[in-house]
Amino acid sequence: MNALTTHNLSAGYQANKVLQNISLALPQSQATAIIGPNGAGKSTLLKGLMNLLPQVSGEVSFFGEPLKKQYHNIAYVPQREEVDWDFPICVLDVVLMGRHGQLKFWQRPSKHDHQLALQSLDKVGMQAFAQRQISQLSGGQQQRVFIARALAQQAKLYLMDEPFAGVDIATEKAIVALFKQLKSNQQTLVCVHHDLNTLKDYFDWVIMINGGLVAYGPIQEVLTLDNLNKTYDGRLPILQNLGLVNSEGSN
Secondary structure: OOOOEEEEEEEOOOOOEEEEEEEEOOOOOOOOEEEEOOOOOOOHHHHHOOOOEEEEEEEEEEEEEEEHHHHEEEEOOOHHHHHHHHOOEEHHHHHHHHHHHOOOOOOOOOOHHHHHHHHHHHHHHHHHHHHOEEHHHOOOHHHHHHHHHHHHHOEEEEEEEOOOOOHHHHHHHHHHHHHHHHHHHOOEEEOOOOOOHHHHHHEEEEEEEOOOOOEEHHHHHHOOOHHHHOOOOOOOOOOOOOOOOOOOOOO
16 A cells, blocks of 8 residues: 555645646655755645645545545644744644644643653654753754654654755754654655755655656656756756666666
8 A cells, every 4th residue: 555645636826736737656664755946846745735725636645545534644844934933832842742633632641642752852862952942943953843743743654844954964864864763664754855966865766846747756767867857947956976867778
C-alpha cells in the first residue's frame, strides 16, 4: 500500500489554480523531495494534500484512505515564516500541540503526553530548552521545535515545508539523522527542498513540479538533465557533482 496517492489533484488560491492535475503514488518508508522553481507550487502541493487551501479538487488518499480517516497519522510542518513566533508560549507547550489530535476535546495532556513531548525534544537536541519562550529561539532552534511537535504526534507520514531553510549546519545534520531514524522505523517523509546538491544525500525519491507534474520517482531514475530543464524552464541552479545524465543516458 502506498503512503500517498493523488489523482488529478489541482490546488490554488481563489480563482488562481497554482497546481493542475497532479497524479502520483509514493511508497512508504521513503524520503521524497519536492523540487521546482519559485512559484512552481511546491508549498501549494503540501497544503493541497492537507486540504488547507480554498481551491482543491481531485482525489487524495493516505495509506489507501481519505484524509479524514488518516489525519492522526499525518504530521504537517509549515514554513517557519507562517508561524507567529512572538506568541507567548514555551517550547514544551508547542510540542504538546502535537498530542492534541490523540486527545478528546475535554482531555488535557497526560503525564505520558508530556513524556512523549520531552522525548521528541530530546531527539532534536532541544530538551534543555523546554521552558524557553519560543520568541527567544534562533531560526534553527525554532525549526527543531516544530519538527519535535510533529514527532510527538507519532505519525506515519511527515509533510515538511522547507525543513532545511535558514538553519545552521548543526541543525541540518540533526534533521538528516532524524530522517534516517524515521525511515528505519518505517515512517515516510515528503519535504519541499531547494538544494539540488544535497538531493541524493538526503532523499530517495523526488517530485519535480512547475505548475504541474514534470516527473516523479526514485532519484536515480528521474533526476536527469532533461527533467531538470523542464522543471526549471532551462534556468538551472548551480549544480555540483550530481552525476546527472540526459534521457539518452550520456553525461
